[in-house]
Amino acid sequence: MVYLNNTMDIKGKKIVIVEDDEHIAKIYKIQFDKGGILNFIASDGEEGLAMITAEKPDLVILDLMLPKKDGFWVLEEMKKNPDLSKISVIVLSNLGQKVDKDRAMALGAVEYLVKVDYSIGDIINKINTYLVA
Amino acid sequence: MNELEKKAFLELKTTLKNAEKEIHQLFLEKEKLAVILESIGDGIFVIDVNLNIILINQVALDIAQIDKDKAVGVFYQNALHFEYEDSGLLNDSFIKNTISLRKTQKMSNKSVLVKKDGTKIPVADSSSPLFNAGGEVIGVVVIFRDITEERALDKAKSGFISIASHQLRTPLTAIRWYSEMLVKDSEKFDETQKDFLNEIHQGSERLYETINLLLSISRIESDQAKAPAIPVDLYELTNQIYFEVRSLIDEKKINFSVTKIESKFIVTLDPVAFRQVVSNLFTNAIRYTGYGGKIEVSWKMNDEKTSVIYSVRDNGIGIPENQKEHIFTKFFRAQNAIQKVPDGSGLGLSLVKELVELWGGNVYFEGMEGKGTTFFFTIPVNTEA
Numbered sequence: 001m002v003y004l005n006n007t008m009d010i011k012g013k014k015i016v017i018v019e020d021d022e023h024i025a026k027i028y029k030i031q032f033d034k035g036g037i038l039n040f041i042a043s044d045g046e047e048g049l050a051m052i053t054a055e056k057p058d059l060v061i062l063d064l065m066l067p068k069k070d071g072f073w074v075l076e077e078m079k080k081n082p083d084l085s086k087i088s089v090i091v092l093s094n095l096g097q098k099v100d101k102d103r104a105m106a107l108g109a110v111e112y113l114v115k116v117d118y119s120i121g122d123i124i125n126k127i128n129t130y131l132v133a
Numbered sequence: 134m135n136e137l138e139k140k141a142f143l144e145l146k147t148t149l150k151n152a153e154k155e156i157h158q159l160f161l162e163k164e165k166l167a168v169i170l171e172s173i174g175d176g177i178f179v180i181d182v183n184l185n186i187i188l189i190n191q192v193a194l195d196i197a198q199i200d201k202d203k204a205v206g207v208f209y210q211n212a213l214h215f216e217y218e219d220s221g222l223l224n225d226s227f228i229k230n231t232i233s234l235r236k237t238q239k240m241s242n243k244s245v246l247v248k249k250d251g252t253k254i255p256v257a258d259s260s261s262p263l264f265n266a267g268g269e270v271i272g273v274v275v276i277f278r279d280i281t282e283e284r285a286l287d288k289a290k291s292g293f294i295s296i297a298s299h300q301l302r303t304p305l306t307a308i309r310w311y312s313e314m315l316v317k318d319s320e321k322f323d324e325t326q327k328d329f330l331n332e333i334h335q336g337s338e339r340l341y342e343t344i345n346l347l348l349s350i351s352r353i354e355s356d357q358a359k360a361p362a363i364p365v366d367l368y369e370l371t372n373q374i375y376f377e378v379r380s381l382i383d384e385k386k387i388n389f390s391v392t393k394i395e396s397k398f399i400v401t402l403d404p405v406a407f408r409q410v411v412s413n414l415f416t417n418a419i420r421y422t423g424y425g426g427k428i429e430v431s432w433k434m435n436d437e438k439t440s441v442i443y444s445v446r447d448n449g450i451g452i453p454e455n456q457k458e459h460i461f462t463k464f465f466r467a468q469n470a471i472q473k474v475p476d477g478s479g480l481g482l483s484l485v486k487e488l489v490e491l492w493g494g495n496v497y498f499e500g501m502e503g504k505g506t507t508f509f510f511t512i513p514v515n516t517e518a
Contacts, residue, residue, distance in 0.1 A: 027310050094299055096348065120309075
């Protein structure tokens with residue numbers, strides 16, 4: 001059930017998750033809790049940016065279609081802020097169109113994954129590689 | 134008046150009477166024609182070989198916002214100016230081709246008519262040659278209609294499908310991921326529970342396929358799917374797709390063969406679209422072919438050397454005669470297909486058709502129920518090496 005390697009490399013690392021669907025956010029939380037990774041969940045773009053600014057995480061998991069401000073806005077704001085612009089952002093969205101992907105990558109996302117196309121095992125493995133790096 | 138004069142006079146009278154009748158008849162015909170012309174809901178105009186308008190109906194005048202006296206006798210482009218929507222360049226090829234090829238031509242899908250006030254409206258339709266008794270082209274009849282509302286409707290429909298699919302994907306992601314986590318933990322469950330779990334998982338996979346097909350179709354219909362064409366190696370691409378479905382082929386011990394043709398031609402297309410087309414045809418062939426069946430894939434240049442014809446032949450269940458015309462309709466599934474595989478989406482072949490038509494090809498099939506089916510699609514080639 002748990003996919004994260006509970007190794008020293010990633011234990012204590014910090015992730016901010018910006019995801020408005022509570023059922024999906026809960027899966028991330030279960031996985032990261034078991035992996036010993038500190039995780040913070042925001043459910044809209046504004047809250048997400050505030051959390052990223054306050055926590056300065058090692059990694060951000062970002063959805064795109066969000067209430068208030070969307071994920072593109074979060075990427076834009078992070079890019080503008082030198083304190084945040086170096087933080088890796090993995091976009092995990094269900095928007096599958098090339099225009100959305102191109103836009104997010106141009107705004108500095110390190111990875112763009114369409115949630116429904118991947119197993120949770122593959123998603124966690126992907127996240128793992130960014131946490132170890 | 135002598136007898137001879139009398140006879141001549143009578144003949145003349147009859148001739149005149151007949152001529153009068155004919156003129157009256159002609160007049161009636163003309164009236165009839167005018168009434169018919171005006172009662173047609175589409176815009177119609179007729180031009181002579183010098184491209185001047187000789188006849189135009191009110192609908193055409195209304196769509197273009199012009200007066201009849203500014204249209205009849207006028208070079209048609211000065212009254213009815215058609216452009217390509219994308220480039221803004223003059224679109225006169227459909228009329229030119231009608232004259233030179235002596236065949237009915239369809240206007241490009243992306244045509245607009247520039248109205249008198251400069252606004253542009255999307256139009257669709259066709260032009261046909263007029264012949265005289267000697268078989269010479271003496272003019273062209275052009276029929277067109279305003280498709281603004283059709284376009285808006287298409288856009289609304291595609292937008293709806295796109296949003297609905299996205300909204301479906303999110304809960305589906307949750308179902309897939311939670312069931313995946315349970316499946317990984319399934320040693321804790323008894324056989325019945327494992328079976329139920331498996332059913333949930335399979336159901337979510339089916340839903341996943343259906344939503345993806347719907348999204349693909351809606352993208353094509355809203356013109357978001359067109360990717361640049363690049364030169365491809367059909368043999369290599371075919372092999373890659375074969376490897377993706379190989380486990381299904383091996384499972385049913387199907388004899389699968391690809392005939393490699395030494396190609397003297399270069400095929401350019403969008404490889405992603407090609408992959409979707411061929412992958413759907415392969416999956417169908419595998420699904421509807423029995424254990425130990427046979428699938429043959431090959432391609433060749435057509436006789437006119439204008440297209441490559443790609444074919445996928447199976448010796449499976451075939452398509453019933455009375456259902457052949459519906460086979461490319463969205464959500465339609467043939468009766469024997471439903472019996473063999475109850476849970477298909479009925480979207481695969483309609484996606485295939487849309488994709489093939491997008492690159493300018495066409496798709497068709499042959500075969501008989503119980504004897505198998507061969508699907509063909511064409512890829513236009515323009516470069517000869």
